[in-house]
Amino acid sequence: MNEKPVSFSLTPMSRRKVIFGGSALTSALLMPKFAMSNPSTPATAQPGGVTMKSVQFKNGAVDMAGNLFLPNGFNESTRYPAIVSIHPGGGVKEQTAGLYAQRLAEQGFVTLAFDASHQGASGGMPRFLDDPMRRVGDIYSAVDYLTSLRYVDAGRIGALGICAGSGAAIKASSMERRIKAVGTVSAVDVGAATRKGWEGKATDADQFAMLDAVAKQRTAEAAGAAPVYVPYVPNVGDKTAPLDLQEAADYYLTPRGQHPNAPNKMLLTSLADLASFTGFDRVDSLLTQPLMIVAGSKAGSLWHSQELHARAAGPKELYIVNDSTHMDLYDGEGVGLAMNKLAPFFKSTLSA
Secondary structure (H helix, E strand, C coil): CCCCEEECCCCCCCCCEEECCCCCCCHHHHCCCCCCCCCCCCCEECHHHCEEEEEEEEECCEEEEEEEEECCCCCCCCCEEEEEEECCCCCCCCCHHHHHHHHHHHCCCEEEEECCCCCCCCCCCCCCCCCHHHHHHHHHHHHHHHHCCCCEEEEEEEEEEECHHHHHHHHHHHHCCCEEEEEEECCCCHHHHHHHCCCCCCCHHHHHHHHHHHHHHHHHHHCCCCCCEECCCCCCCCCCCCHHHHHHHHHHCCCCCCCCCCCCCEECCHHHHHHCCCCCCCHHHHCCCCEEEEEECCCCCHHHHHHHHHHCCCCEEEEEECCCCCHHHCCCHHHHHHHHHHHHHHHHHCCC
């Protein structure tokens, strides 16, 4: 079969190359396996005296898998402030979202990192669907879960989003009044990134090419064709991709940050869901909660953080980490630099 690659420059995490015809797909891709967390798993020790336990909570009919972090000296009779940590597109709770959750737990917060529905260890079919509005619903359900814990103060709940998790966190916080403070790290409105490209330079023609490809694939699947999957990040060493995405490949596809539940793929048809998302569209009127925005000065995604800061209605601060890229804030020293702002921000905004 002659298969023609179709390239897109709009996508939030890479220049996609999609092969139509599906001859390389196997039946294993149609029903990929995923492991559900066991709610009876005992708590495990983490740095800083923090303990972590695997939990499950419901988002409608979907079983959501999360890791709950409890601070040093945790006492169930105490009422703690809590923070939901939302992972990047294609990520899972064991990566940077879990690292920030653990570091915030060291500061005295109960924190929850979870896998988006249809991804990671959470339920939801089809697998590898990436629909930002469903992720917003995941956040609502995560807040529901936190309010059900007797040791969480339901009046002191915050949200932290990393990369695409920021767009979902901002959208959720604009509508969810139980979220009292919100922070972002390397923020990305995945809808804008899909429409405009990673660096905000894509054309309408690029967008039409992507949407035409989605339309062709939906028609093929309606006739019985197998799903087609596209990657979030390019191959390691792909120098044609923007620097942020080259570094993303180093994080997600090497031992630095890779995880078996984050296989670097999503349904091609998800691109239409991503393109229709508007994470920052109501922040000028509805995002009245305190907002802390942390981004790297060398990040190709910096324009998202700058736009968010310019438009948000409530108290806000944009903290730019000098000489840092988008991915520098996912692990290592970059997390410490971000935490220098996030820890005091959440402590002041979620104080008793």
